Amino acid sequence: MAYKVFFLTLGCKVNSYESAAIAKLLSGEGFEETQDPSQCDVYVVNTCAVTAEADRKSRQMIRKARRVAPSAIVVAMGCHTEMCKDEEGADITVGTSDRPKLVPLLLERLQIRSAEKENDLYDAGGRFFEYGAVLLQEGTRAVVKIEDGCNNFCTYCIIPYSRGRVRSRSREAVLEEIRDLAGKGYSEFVITGIHLCSYEKELGHGPSALGELLSEVAGIDGVERIRLGSLEPYSMTDELIGMLRDNGKICPHFHLSLQSGSDSVLKRMNRKYDTELFREVVRKLRSAFPTASFTTDMICGFPGETEEEHKESCAFAKEIGFTHIHVFPFSPREGTKAFSMPDQVDPSVKNRRTAELREISDVMEAERAREMVGAEVEVLVEKVPEPGLFEGYCREYIRVLGTCDSDCLKPGILLSCRVGSADGFTLRGKGFPVTGS
Ligand code: SF4
Numbered sequence: 001m002a003y004k005v006f007f008l009t010l011g012c013k014v015n016s017y018e019s020a021a022i023a024k025l026l027s028g029e030g031f032e033e034t035q036d037p038s039q040c041d042v043y044v045v046n047t048c049a050v051t052a053e054a055d056r057k058s059r060q061m062i063r064k065a066r067r068v069a070p071s072a073i074v075v076a077m078g079c080h081t082e083m084c085k086d087e088e089g090a091d092i093t094v095g096t097s098d099r100p101k102l103v104p105l106l107l108e109r110l111q112i113r114s115a116e117k118e119n120d121l122y123d124a125g126g127r128f129f130e131y132g133a134v135l136l137q138e139g140t141r142a143v144v145k146i147e148d149g150c151n152n153f154c155t156y157c158i159i160p161y162s163r164g165r166v167r168s169r170s171r172e173a174v175l176e177e178i179r180d181l182a183g184k185g186y187s188e189f190v191i192t193g194i195h196l197c198s199y200e201k202e203l204g205h206g207p208s209a210l211g212e213l214l215s216e217v218a219g220i221d222g223v224e225r226i227r228l229g230s231l232e233p234y235s236m237t238d239e240l241i242g243m244l245r246d247n248g249k250i251c252p253h254f255h256l257s258l259q260s261g262s263d264s265v266l267k268r269m270n271r272k273y274d275t276e277l278f279r280e281v282v283r284k285l286r287s288a289f290p291t292a293s294f295t296t297d298m299i300c301g302f303p304g305e306t307e308e309e310h311k312e313s314c315a316f317a318k319e320i321g322f323t324h325i326h327v328f329p330f331s332p333r334e335g336t337k338a339f340s341m342p343d344q345v346d347p348s349v350k351n352r353r354t355a356e357l358r359e360i361s362d363v364m365e366a367e368r369a370r371e372m373v374g375a376e377v378e379v380l381v382e383k384v385p386e387p388g389l390f391e392g393y394c395r396e397y398i399r400v401l402g403t404c405d406s407d408c409l410k411p412g413i414l415l416s417c418r419v420g421s422a423d424g425f426t427l428r429g430k431g432f433p434v435t436g437s
Contacts (some may be wrong), residue, residue, distance in 0.1 A: 004032050004037075005026055006072075008045050011079070012050070016045050016309070017145045020143075030332050042075050043075065045062050058080035065090075075102065076092070076094075078095075092106065095162070096162055104158065142180075143190045144178060144183045147196060149168070150165070151166055151195075151198065152374065156333065156338040159333055161336075163194055163337055166201045168198075171246060187223065190229060191214065191228055195232065196230065197210055203396060214249075218247050224249065224380065226251065232272075234364070241284050251397065252289035252290075252316045254397075256281065256282070258296075261315065262277055265309050270337075282294060293396040294399055297328065300327060300329050302338065304345075305330075305353075312380045321364060372427055373419050377429075379392040379416075384411060386405045388403055400419070400428070401423075402430055416433075
């Protein structure tokens with residue numbers, strides 16, 4: 001009988017990718033994934049440490065795993081465990097740097113593999129650990145990780161300590177994975193990494209290395225859309241923007257990490273750009289992709305943030321016209337410089353500023369949806385909830401719901417859709433199959 005494994009994944013897309021990757025490795029060893037945690041033999045908690053709150057939740061989820069599945073082997077992995085190597089309550093703890101050890105450690109526990117074979121799975125010499133091809137659940141959109149680690153040391157961020165320095169996945173491995181996924185029907189690829197534009201930085205390459213890789217991805221049969229994970233504004237060189245424009249498959253949706261719209265706060269955060277550079281990058285991307293959507297992450301209440309700086313931040317967010325802002329109240333992470341910075345902002349002030357910025361984000365998101373009414377968009381169908389109805393995303397990454405009379409309506413097809421109305425953040429319209437999809 002196969003061992004059953006349950007995954008609880010906290011945090012970002014990279015964590016989702018890694019859980020899926022580990023699930024695939026375990027499936028190759030005869031494990032079966034289960035959605036019922038009480039029935040599992042192995043309970044994996046993939047933790048997050050991006051904020052103190054994420055840390056707290058990670059600890060709570062590990063304790064919960066023990067309660068829900070008392071006889072299971074509880075595995076704690078991910079960013080939080082990198083900082084707390086002996087996580088209380090877990091049978092096996094692996095951080096981000098030693099996660100390749102997870103499978104052999106598990107196998108050892110379960111006594112189904114010899115010790116010699118286990119050594120084959122260890123990552124030698126701190127290189128990018130090759131998981132092999134990973135299929136995600138959605139069936140149409142797959143996340144492909146190409147890079148890990150970061151060299152930047154923003155003053156609030158633990159990632160360079162927890163995940164280490166930049167390591168890139170080989171081009172051959174990335175392309176092979178995408179070929180495999182495209183052959184299985186996936187047509188939209190989200191290319192992700194901790195610091196995407198640092199791809200191949202350790203080999204001495206600049207941001208155009210990412211552009212070169214993406215050109216090769218675009219040439220793979222079956223690849224219809226390429227989305228990019230979070231991008232750092234200062235890495236968006238003219239050369240890279242030109243390569244993205246000429247690629248033909250890049251979706252006009254860019255997640256450009258802003259964090260604050262106040263230059264003095266950006267300086268204290270040790271971010272390597274100012275609002276002027278950010279504005280210029282957005283201008284260039286808009287000129288290359290006239291329908292582009294921009295999303296971002298912003299932090300409210302960074303140490304020393306004054307009311308004036310908060311107002312500057314809000315005004316800059318409005319000026320850019322983001323489609324969505326992920327807003328976080330600043331949460332001090334032990335081990336970072338910002339943890340011991342003076343003038344920590346009172347939690348009630350942080351929460352009020354966070355709510356204000358979220359409100360601005362909601363207004364801009366609804367405005368962007370309204371602006372799209374009357375436009376012709378391309379929708380990749382992800383779900384057909386009932387005959388004649390579809391759900392999917394347009395290239396600008398706005399959700400579209402609609403009707404389509406075609407007999408060939410099914411997940412994975414491309415529709416051309418005239419937007420008839422906007423319902424909050426969602427577009428509605430009637431779709432027609434794009435010839436050849
Ligand atoms: S760029 Fe800054 S925020 Fe992003 S992972 Fe690196 S250190 Fe963290």
